[in-house]
Amino acid sequence: MSDTSSAKEEIKRAADIVQVIGQYVQLKKAGKNFMGLCPFHAEKAPSFTVSPDRQMFHCFGCKKGGDVFAFWMEYHGVTFPEALKDLAERYNITITETFSSGEEKERTRIRETLFNINEIAAQYFQEALGQSGGNPAVEYLKKRALPKEIISEFRLGYAPDAWDGLTNFLKNRRIDMKRAAEAGLIIPKKGGGYYDRFRGRVIFPIFNLRSQVIGFGGRVLNDALPKYLNTPETLLFHKGEFPYGLHASHKAIRERGVTVIVEGYMDLLALRKHGLQEVVATLGTALTHDHIRKIKGYAGEAIVVFDSDEAGRVAALRSLPLFLNEGLSARAVVLPHGHDPDSFVNKNGLSPFLALLEKGAPLFDFFLDQKLSGGGDSIEGKVTVLKEILPILAQLQNRAQRSLYAGRLSERIGIKEDVILSELKAAAKGLSEGGLQKDLKDRMAASSAKQRIGDVQLLNLLVHHPIAVSGLLDTDCTKLLTDATTSQIVKRIFENYRQGGRFSPERLEESLESEEVRIRLREALVADSIYSDHEVKQAVREIEEKVRQTKMTNLIKAAGGDPEALNRVLLELKAQEARNH
Numbered sequence: 001m002s003d004t005s006s007a008k009e010e011i012k013r014a015a016d017i018v019q020v021i022g023q024y025v026q027l028k029k030a031g032k033n034f035m036g037l038c039p040f041h042a043e044k045a046p047s048f049t050v051s052p053d054r055q056m057f058h059c060f061g062c063k064k065g066g067d068v069f070a071f072w073m074e075y076h077g078v079t080f081p082e083a084l085k086d087l088a089e090r091y092n093i094t095i096t097e098t099f100s101s102g103e104e105k106e107r108t109r110i111r112e113t114l115f116n117i118n119e120i121a122a123q124y125f126q127e128a129l130g131q132s133g134g135n136p137a138v139e140y141l142k143k144r145a146l147p148k149e150i151i152s153e154f155r156l157g158y159a160p161d162a163w164d165g166l167t168n169f170l171k172n173r174r175i176d177m178k179r180a181a182e183a184g185l186i187i188p189k190k191g192g193g194y195y196d197r198f199r200g201r202v203i204f205p206i207f208n209l210r211s212q213v214i215g216f217g218g219r220v221l222n223d224a225l226p227k228y229l230n231t232p233e234t235l236l237f238h239k240g241e242f243p244y245g246l247h248a249s250h251k252a253i254r255e256r257g258v259t260v261i262v263e264g265y266m267d268l269l270a271l272r273k274h275g276l277q278e279v280v281a282t283l284g285t286a287l288t289h290d291h292i293r294k295i296k297g298y299a300g301e302a303i304v305v306f307d308s309d310e311a312g313r314v315a316a317l318r319s320l321p322l323f324l325n326e327g328l329s330a331r332a333v334v335l336p337h338g339h340d341p342d343s344f345v346n347k348n349g350l351s352p353f354l355a356l357l358e359k360g361a362p363l364f365d366f367f368l369d370q371k372l373s374g375g376g377d378s379i380e381g382k383v384t385v386l387k388e389i390l391p392i393l394a395q396l397q398n399r400a401q402r403s404l405y406a407g408r409l410s411e412r413i414g415i416k417e418d419v420i421l422s423e424l425k426a427a428a429k430g431l432s433e434g435g436l437q438k439d440l441k442d443r444m445a446a447s448s449a450k451q452r453i454g455d456v457q458l459l460n461l462l463v464h465h466p467i468a469v470s471g472l473l474d475t476d477c478t479k480l481l482t483d484a485t486t487s488q489i490v491k492r493i494f495e496n497y498r499q500g501g502r503f504s505p506e507r508l509e510e511s512l513e514s515e516e517v518r519i520r521l522r523e524a525l526v527a528d529s530i531y532s533d534h535e536v537k538q539a540v541r542e543i544e545e546k547v548r549q550t551k552m553t554n555l556i557k558a559a560g561g562d563p564e565a566l567n568r569v570l571l572e573l574k575a576q577e578a579r580n581h
């Protein structure tokens, strides 16, 4: 066994998949499995399934699935060797060397280099902040009254106002300058050489959920523009992917069941200074699907704090469809005029801020209020609001939720509920490009499911009752299968069994070539067993009988009109019946 596969085995034994995924997704027990909202696609009703028995996950919506490594890679956006390393570290398992494909190895190596360069740069910025002597960043942070503990926890730093500060520092450390440029820290000059991207700014390192530095944000210390500068898109940093501060806040968010979302670095740090831990920041970008998917893994509710200016209002209105689509309930809080969370909490303390959160209106009501107050109380205004909101509601798949909102809309706008519901229906129809076509699709899917029922039962029997594998090994039961995908899996089950003498779902999954086939297998593995233990023998007998019947039918067909051949078949049938009774 290679070192990787033994380490892999050991990690799988140590790292319970429910526990690992449960750190990022809220899971609820459902029968023998756990269910939650999928972190990989938009959904309001859980179809993301984690099976402790199989140590695997599968989403019936987007079909993503696999073992604990597959989850880690997909969720954190890392390569297999990185996932192996992360999990090994968490569970104190030593790996001496990792093996993987050349391409994956190369990607991992580059990512590691970039992480390393970011780490060195973060230390450089931190040290520069520590240097005394009229340091304007120190003055700035002093004015904002940030305590030392927070400055060091979030590793704030200072980029001196020079063109070659970090450039020279990295050069002296013999860092590959091309890679430092790829990390977004330095920029190539036209005539050769490099210069610093961040100059004369307070530096806020940005962390992923593994607390590694993926990028930096820098705020100016004078009136220069832009006020905020971020790392550009790199192999590690993607704008709008991680809410800032989640690496530090996720425990508190889970404990309180709510996430407070603010805009800026200083908003978040000021709130934490005053003791509010369950907070993340969007860093000037609008909220994204990615943000919300990450957040909803920790808490069922979000409170979004908006500035009272026009941009804040617009952001609040834009975020409604995102929250509705991701099934995360949200409330909106608008601060008094002229305030952001930083200034508000520093002036008034935490209690008045918490009181504002307490009073936050559901985002949907906030949306309506805002729209209607903007001159929307006229008939034309109401029609405009309806036109805007109906397509959003029509996207909601949850019927109960849809009619709930329709009711609220009716109350608020003063239009009869059945009018709204029928408008909603029309809007929904418009969305699905002709409802008829969709109906047809559903019916086709249902009929093909019926044809497959024999296949489904056989596969279910084999994966849940390994004893049936040995019972059916020497029959021609694969001939009963009508579906090519299932047939591939079943044939492979028998092949593996012949080679290894036992049934191993894991080896089976690895031996399947296409993702489509693997998806079918995962769905069978996480599904409930159709047969109870004492029904297995009977099921095996029934399948044997079916195989025999099919064989006979084929023989009779093959005999055609030849009376002699037909006679032989009938004799064989009789002999078999005699054997059976």
Ligand SMILES: [Zn+2]
Pocket (backbone or CB within 6 Å): 038, 039, 040, 041, 048, 059, 060, 061, 062, 063, 064
């Ligand atoms: Zn999914």
